[in-house]
Amino acid sequence: MLAPVAPGFRRIDADRLWERLMALARIGATPGGGVNRQALSNEEIGAWRLMIGWAEAAGLEPSTDAAGNLFLALPGVDRDAPPMLAGSHLDSQPGGGRFDGVYGVVAAFEALATLSERGVRPPQDIVCVAWMNEEGSRFAPGMMGSEAFAGVRALEGIRATRDADGVSVAQSLDALHAAFPALRRRPLGFVIRAYVEAHIEQGPVLEAEGRTIGVVTGIQGKKTFDIAIAGARGHAGTLDMADRRDALAAFARIAARLYEEIGGEDALVKFTIGRLTVEPNAPSVVPERVTVRIDLRHPDNAVLGRLGERLTVLCHTHAAPCVATVIPLVDAPSNGFDGELQDAIEQAAKSLGHPHMRILSAAGHDARHMAPLCPSAMIFIPCRDGVSHAEHEWAEPAHVAAGTDVLLRVLLPYAGVSST
Amino acid sequence: MLAPVAPGFRRIDADRLWERLMALARIGATPGGGVNRQALSNEEIGAWRLMIGWAEAAGLEPSTDAAGNLFLALPGVDRDAPPMLAGSHLDSQPGGGRFDGVYGVVAAFEALATLSERGVRPPQDIVCVAWMNEEGSRFAPGMMGSEAFAGVRALEGIRATRDADGVSVAQSLDALHAAFPALRRRPLGFVIRAYVEAHIEQGPVLEAEGRTIGVVTGIQGKKTFDIAIAGARGHAGTLDMADRRDALAAFARIAARLYEEIGGEDALVKFTIGRLTVEPNAPSVVPERVTVRIDLRHPDNAVLGRLGERLTVLCHTHAAPCVATVIPLVDAPSNGFDGELQDAIEQAAKSLGHPHMRILSAAGHDARHMAPLCPSAMIFIPCRDGVSHAEHEWAEPAHVAAGTDVLLRVLLPYAGVSST
Secondary structure (H helix, E strand, O other): OOEOOOHHHOOOOHHHHHHHHHHHHOOOEOOOOOEOOOOOOHHHHHHHHHHHHHHHHHOOEEEEOOOOOEEEEEOOOOOOOOOEEEEEEOOOOOOEOOOOOHHHHHHHHHHHHHHHHOOOOOOOOEEEEEEOOOOOOOOOOOOHHHHHHHOOOOHHHHHHOEOOOOOEHHHHHHHHHHHOOOOEEOOOOOOOOEEEEEEEOOOOHHHHHOOOEEEEEEEOEEEEEEEEEEOEOEEOOOOOHHHOEOHHHHHHHHHHHHHHHOOOOOOOOEEEEEEEEEEOOOOOEEOOEEEEEEEEEEOOHHHHHHHHHHHHHHHHHOOOOOEEEEEEEEEEOOEEOOHHHHHHHHHHHHHHOOOEEEEEEOOOOOHHHHOOOOOEEEEEEOOHHHOOOOOOOOOOHHHHHHHHHHHHHHHHHHHOEOOO | OOEOOOHHHHOOOHHHHHHHHHHHHOOOEOOOOOEOOOOOOHHHHHHHHHHHHHHHHHOOEEEEOOOOOEEEEEOOOEOOOOOEEEEEEOOOOOOEOOOOOHHHHHHHHHHHHHHHHOOOOOOEOEEEEEEOOOOOOOOOOOOHHHHHHHOOOOHHHHHHOEOOOOOEHHHHHHHHHHHOOOOEEOOOOOOOOEEEEEEEOOOOHHHHHOOOEEEEEEEOEEEEEEEEEEOEOEEOOOOOHHHOEOHHHHHHHHHHHHHHHOOOOOOOOEEEEEEEEEEOOOOOEEOOEEEEEEEEEEOOHHHHHHHHHHHHHHHHHOOOOOEEEEEEEEEEOOEEOOHHHHHHHHHHHHHHOOOEEEEEEOOOOOHHHHOOOOOEEEEEEOOHHHOOOOOOOOOOHHHHHHHHHHHHHHHHHHHOEOOO
């Protein structure tokens, strides 16, 4: 039997929540009002330091694991029972905003701090988690912490990954752990009872529909590829056009077709070439090599699979006289979230009076990797103009608080407190 | 009256010439057998140190000017009379070869050393010159030394140019001069009697025609442009394709048309996009900005002008929904070299028994900027497969010697020595 909910359990402290978010936004703040807090950077260490300080003040126990995930636990009666997890990530894109990732961590933290302050002792631990390197901008590809935790990717391979300056995850991860020598270590991949992640939508739907809460039904599928186009360098002033194997010319031909055929498939496809490098990238040298990262997403796994194959064919067909190599990287099918948790989120939004709707996540999230392990779900709040991964990314304080109130409501049964 | 030529004046020391070239190739040597000796770098300072040492041993007087050009003078009877100049440049492309530029400097040096050793005292100075930053790969655009000397570009603007690391020409130039504090300073733009530059062809014509010496008739016209394409960044997983202003997608559309229409104009056009930067260049962010450098060349000034205009129109036409800005940089029309000097080069090749032909230079050279100042000309030798700006760039030792013998012959009348 759950105890009936007391009034103080229903709402978090909206002002304190916002202050925490803005305090974290100052760590890695950019002149343009955004945040540059790369995975395993000094800025992320600073964010850990701040959150661990708050945790200790709020009676939450900090710990970490071999993958550099941060856990802040509200201790339960049975410390060995599988804990409930809620969170997201603290790292940002190079020119990212103040909400992507960090919102889900701070929302979980504030919900747990609220429970802790009310003297709640849940039947099992409830843990705020910050997964390591969700963004994948410094060390690619991302979601390293949740993938290592879920056993999707081996920690050894993750540790060997290097950033653009040649610094490895291993070096940076060891430095992070060394900065917090007293932190208890949890084993990688311990059993979880359930997982909930709050996040800004990173799209325009909730705003356009006038809804405060998105009950996320699942995450659209994603494939990424590295395409390397190999040609031959030469002198821009002397090498006849007919004799050239210009890697950038081949890229332009290929890319024009990809944007048209793959990017024009239907209204649901998302096709992006986000990163490109040219070698030697000198003004008067015919380019010898072009390497690009392709990001392809579609909610329908069959369509996604077909587009991935078509993409590969187009690269090979239009590369001549150069040679294209297509290396598949991420291959994450669309997944659906737990039905009961979706209902719980919807019920919480309804009882709090927040307009809500079911929505598919177009962006990938760490929750993708929790879903196969335990009942998992996500709560979305709107972001202005659907803009994310940009310095002017913005969420309204009222929406930030509403999403956290909903999260708190969803956690109450796991805290042994009735939400009715 | 010129004194008749003694046998020793007719030929340079081919082995020593080759050894000097290979000694310079070790300064900035790359693992792939090429050279990376950027303008005003420590490697170029090393090349100066080596050449100044050789000069002092050979009785040549080193000096410099405010633009960082290096002069090694065989002193003449009248030190105030306008000197004869011969040379090229010591800087290379990032993955350049062992001959582009440095060959013309070493050939001029070896010719002067030969005259000096024979005790020749010319009526006026004959000067070996190494022009600063011909390549323009570290500091763009290139030909800084010869343009500053010729008054084509102001030294102030040149000094303000910065490399990719933010280091200015001013800083690097001052460091170069500081490394040689005892070096005498010549005024910028002193009067020159004539100018001859030896160079590898950087094209396939001489090799295909089986000729050792190219009598260069002129340099094809060249235009360069910076194209900036401005869009808007967004999340690769959430921003609908219809709502995107993807700068890289706009580039692909524009570039595909440029390669086809401009690059396909005729058999003589040379169209290159050598350098490209993407911002923010992150895997899951829709690109906000693409900047490219375009290099366009054609021997016919009317065609070159028309193509430049067409290029600008194509950029604007195909940029939507992004915005393209076209910034014209270099605008160098085709130019012809001095007829009498061309005849002298041809005569020298003939009397030395080297197969020769008249040839238009497809590549730009510092000689372009000397031609308006004084009678100027160039001597080409073949390079294997026409390859240049590449680590495996290669010239046969016999051709290297032949070009230098021809240069020496052309210099003899300026040395007061009859070449008959």
